[in-house]
Amino acid sequence: MEPPTAAALALGLYTAGVITTFGVRSWIHRRRTGSTGFRGLSGAPGSAEWWGGVLFIAALLLGAAGPVLALTGALVPPRVPGLAWIGLIVTVLGFLGVLAAQTGMGSSWRIGVDTAERTDLVTTGLFAVVRNPIFTAMLTALAGLALMVPAAVSAAALLCLFLAVELQVRLVEEPYLNRTHQHAYADYTAKVGRFLPGMGRTQARDTASR
Numbered sequence: 001m002e003p004p005t006a007a008a009l010a011l012g013l014y015t016a017g018v019i020t021t022f023g024v025r026s027w028i029h030r031r032r033t034g035s036t037g038f039r040g041l042s043g044a045p046g047s048a049e050w051w052g053g054v055l056f057i058a059a060l061l062l063g064a065a066g067p068v069l070a071l072t073g074a075l076v077p078p079r080v081p082g083l084a085w086i087g088l089i090v091t092v093l094g095f096l097g098v099l100a101a102q103t104g105m106g107s108s109w110r111i112g113v114d115t116a117e118r119t120d121l122v123t124t125g126l127f128a129v130v131r132n133p134i135f136t137a138m139l140t141a142l143a144g145l146a147l148m149v150p151a152a153v154s155a156a157a158l159l160c161l162f163l164a165v166e167l168q169v170r171l172v173e174e175p176y177l178n179r180t181h182q183h184a185y186a187d188y189t190a191k192v193g194r195f196l197p198g199m200g201r202t203q204a205r206d207t208a209s210r
Contacts, residue, residue, distance in 0.1 A: 003077050004047075004151075006084035007070035010091070014063055017095040017141060022111070025102050029109055039112030042172045052167030053112075053164025055160045062157035063142055066149040077150050087147025101126045101133035103108040113176050121181045123188050129197055131188070135165045136195045169194065 001009075026036040043049025102109055104125035122197045126133035142161050146154035177185045186202065194200025 001084040001088075002071070003070060003079055003084075006087070006148045007067045007077070009088060010145050011064070011067035011071065013088075013091050013095065014064060014067060017098070018064075019059065021039065021095065021098045025099075025109070026111075027206055033053065033107050037110045039110055039114045042113055044115075046122070048167055049171050052164045052171065055164035055167070059142070059157050059161035059164055061142075062153055063145060066145065066151050066154040066157065069153060070149050070151065075151050079094075080150065083109050083150065084148050085095060087144045087149075090147060091141050091144030091161075094137050094139075094144055097126070097137030097140060098134055101137055104133075113172050115176055115179075115201075118180055121177065121184055121188065122190070128192065131192050131200075132165070139165065165195075 005176065026038060027033065029037040041050055041053035043052075061170075066075075070077055092121075105122050108119035108122050110119065130136055137161060139158070139161060142158045146158050149194040181188075187204075189202040
């Protein structure tokens with residue numbers, strides 16, 4: 001696949017993925033629950049939690065910048081035989097994984113966390129494989145796009161997303177879920193890995209303390 005073709009496909013997939021996983025999903029959620037599910041940035045400006053949200057936005061912008069710059073000729077990615085096709089497959093699988101995980105969350109789906117509300121703890125479907133399948137799938141999709149348009153800006157987008165996800169999960173979501181679901185969440189984290197199967201599990205609780 002020639003670099004201009006790969007860049008055009010990458011931009012098309014990226015645009016469709018963002019519109020579907022954020023815009024369409026929020027619209028469907030609003031029709032079903034009366035809320036878009038959007039909760040905004042967490043933490044005070046300058047805090048680690050706030051920086052997680054900023055890095056997430058930066059990842060979205062940089063993810064689009066790679067294909068756009070390649071199409072305009074501002075950067076010329078190296079042509080590696082077969083790499084763009086591998087990236088295409090990985091990107092599609094990633095976006096499909098995001099959609100599947102979002103659907104599996106049902107009415108508990110949110111963008112961000114509102115500490116004042118309580119949602120059900122989802123542990124079935126893809127959430128029985130990893131605790132954060134949406135983030136895992138998003139990282140997969142962005143990694144695929146980086147293969148389709150191999151450039152520094154694409155790598156920067158992936159790095160920003162990785163850092164954003166780490167901050168969001170460790171400093172915002174996990175503390176919230178620990179407070180909200182307590183023993184049920186502790187049992188869940190002891191059985192299921194954080195982003196990859198078996199990795200990032202916590203120590204099982206002593207059953208005598210129940």
